[in-house]
Amino acid sequence: MKRQVIYAILGCLFTVGLLTGCSPEQIGKLPPTNNGTAVTPQKPVAPAKPVIAETVPVKVYFGTHNARYLVAEVHQLKPGPQLMQQAIETLAKGPRSSDLVAVLPKATKVKSLVVRDRMAIVDFSTELVKRGFGGSATEILAVAAIVNTLTEFPEVERVQILVDGKKADTLFGHVDVYDPLSRSPGIIKNK
Amino acid sequence: MHRRYCLSWLIFLLLSLVTGIALAAPAANATVSITGMRWGRAADAVTGSQTIRLVLETSAPVTVDQFITAKPNWRIVLTMRGVNVDKLKITPSPDPSVVKSMSAVKSAKDTVHVMLELPAELKEKQYKVFTLKADPKAKRPFRIVIDIAKAMPVTNVEFSTGLRGKLIVLDPGHGGTDPGAIGPRRTHEKNLNWSMAVKVKAILERAGSTVLMTRPGDVDLTPASASDRDDLRVRTMVANNRKANIFVSIHHNASVNSDLNGTTTYYYPKTPYDSVLAQCLQTAMVRGGGLDNIGIRTANFFVVKNAWMPAALLEIGYISNPQEEQTLNNPAFQQKMALAIVAGIDQFFAQAAKMRGGR
Numbered sequence: 001m002k003r004q005v006i007y008a009i010l011g012c013l014f015t016v017g018l019l020t021g022c023s024p025e026q027i028g029k030l031p032p033t034n035n036g037t038a039v040t041p042q043k044p045v046a047p048a049k050p051v052i053a054e055t056v057p058v059k060v061y062f063g064t065h066n067a068r069y070l071v072a073e074v075h076q077l078k079p080g081p082q083l084m085q086q087a088i089e090t091l092a093k094g095p096r097s098s099d100l101v102a103v104l105p106k107a108t109k110v111k112s113l114v115v116r117d118r119m120a121i122v123d124f125s126t127e128l129v130k131r132g133f134g135g136s137a138t139e140i141l142a143v144a145a146i147v148n149t150l151t152e153f154p155e156v157e158r159v160q161i162l163v164d165g166k167k168a169d170t171l172f173g174h175v176d177v178y179d180p181l182s183r184s185p186g187i188i189k190n191k
Numbered sequence: 192m193h194r195r196y197c198l199s200w201l202i203f204l205l206l207s208l209v210t211g212i213a214l215a216a217p218a219a220n221a222t223v224s225i226t227g228m229r230w231g232r233a234a235d236a237v238t239g240s241q242t243i244r245l246v247l248e249t250s251a252p253v254t255v256d257q258f259i260t261a262k263p264n265w266r267i268v269l270t271m272r273g274v275n276v277d278k279l280k281i282t283p284s285p286d287p288s289v290v291k292s293m294s295a296v297k298s299a300k301d302t303v304h305v306m307l308e309l310p311a312e313l314k315e316k317q318y319k320v321f322t323l324k325a326d327p328k329a330k331r332p333f334r335i336v337i338d339i340a341k342a343m344p345v346t347n348v349e350f351s352t353g354l355r356g357k358l359i360v361l362d363p364g365h366g367g368t369d370p371g372a373i374g375p376r377r378t379h380e381k382n383l384n385w386s387m388a389v390k391v392k393a394i395l396e397r398a399g400s401t402v403l404m405t406r407p408g409d410v411d412l413t414p415a416s417a418s419d420r421d422d423l424r425v426r427t428m429v430a431n432n433r434k435a436n437i438f439v440s441i442h443h444n445a446s447v448n449s450d451l452n453g454t455t456t457y458y459y460p461k462t463p464y465d466s467v468l469a470q471c472l473q474t475a476m477v478r479g480g481g482l483d484n485i486g487i488r489t490a491n492f493f494v495v496k497n498a499w500m501p502a503a504l505l506e507i508g509y510i511s512n513p514q515e516e517q518t519l520n521n522p523a524f525q526q527k528m529a530l531a532i533v534a535g536i537d538q539f540f541a542q543a544a545k546m547r548g549g550r
Contacts, residue, residue, distance in 0.1 A: 067451055136504070154331070169493065170493055174442070176497075187237045
């Protein structure tokens with residue numbers, strides 16, 4: 001009788017072990033089973049070396065020739081903390097495609113770019129607000145291109161534009177850029 | 192002896208199976224938790240249209256049913272099954288003119304209703320509910336997102352027909368050290384804007400309107416140290432302080448593409464009248480001026496947004512287009528266009544009088 005109880009307890013423990021998926025070693029000295037449910041020890045895997053991509057694709061927005069829409073152009077940029085800043089500098093450099101037009105003055109520089117509370121705060125050099133650069137059509141595209149390029153990054157929901165460290169009122173005299181702006185899907189034209 | 196052994200073995204086997212199921216049960220029936228919430232504000236970079244966003248963060252994907260009801264009050268109701276809100280801390284709405292408050296109540300077992308109390312009617316198009324997947328790279332959990340548009344405030348402004356007795360603010364864009372856009376023949380936009388405004392003013396005054404200009408001539412409205420915003424704010428202040436009936440800003444467009452041409456009118460839909468004013472002016476300008484019709488567009492432009500009365504910003508033509516630059520400099524063309532603008536303003540008062548506050 002004593003032996004029966006011991007067998008029963010062991011059997012019970014073993015069943016619980018199978019159901020909960022523990023390895024036999026954890027519940028005493030029961031022999032390994034051959035029904036395939038026992039956990040086989042995992043082979044040690046060499047830790048994968050972190051693969052650093054040379055470049056990553058980033059969408060940068062440029063204007064269409066009719067000055068009504070923005071179209072995304074994919075540029076290969078170096079990953080890292082400067083990625084967003086590079087995206088904006090690419091925006092100032094202008095498009096590869098002759099089907100698109102630049103929307104920022106070429107000499108525009110990014111002085112700093114930080115993301116705080118899902119808001120990108122981007123500080124431009126005064127070249128951005130160069131007098132006589134654009135009319136309202138260009139200004140709409142410029143503001144939307146900055147905001148839409150930065151909100152391509154999942155950590156950015158809104159964009160605060162600064163010029164020379166201060167909140168800018170408008171860039172070329174029309175668009176209100178004093179408060180943070182969010183993505184404008186309506187101005188994007190899908191090719 | 193042997194049979195008894197087998198029996199106890201079976202009993203224990205059964206018992207352990209039951210235990211196993213009992214152990215597994217909570218896992219299979221686990222509820223998803225709403226772990227957090229946050230409010231956000233968005234302003235479309237192009238149109239300036241404002242939205243309040245509510246994000247509910249969940250521990251796993253959730254299916255959401257939603258509807259909007261007028262009774263007892265306007266509210267959006269989201270229904271989720273298998274969801275637990277015990278850990279949710281509700282924070283107040285950042286803008287009670289869009290969402291008054293939010294609450295979450297449990298009805299049946301594990302069914303939760305999230306209710307957003309609205310201050311007024313909301314049309315189907317003015318809100319949307321969607322879910323987003325977790326994004327480990329950006330450290331974001333699964334989310335339920337509710338976007339609600341900030342509606343136009345109800346206005347009690349009414350208009351009468353005719354130009355006589357009206358107070359109209361004309362805003363010749365740029366000026367002083369700000370030339371605006373510059374054409375290929377070195378036409379400064381500020382000068383064209385001024386020439387047009389002077390002509391419009393003369394015609395309106397003959398028709399019995401009082402006209403205020405936002406700048407007295409080719410000058411800066413603020414000291415050189417002040418920002419453009421101060422300059423633009425001074426322009427809208429003139430109109431707001433004097434309670435003008437309408438605000439019309441006169442500009443000329445420019446683009447890096449010198450082929451572009453045509454007339455366009457911008458507005459900010461802050462009252463039901465703004466789009467009507469823009470459309471009346473656009474129709475009249477295209478008819479009278481004969482330039483290509485690019486249509487009316489909403490834009491987050493400072494002056495039309497911050498002038499309290501119905502406002503429009505005219506982009507009469509492109510000075511970056513060599514041919515159009517020449518046309519725009521022609522005094523006969525300017526006179527034709529000025530007459531068209533006044534006809535558009537007259538047409539606006541006629542239409543606005545029928546709207547009775549847009550109700």
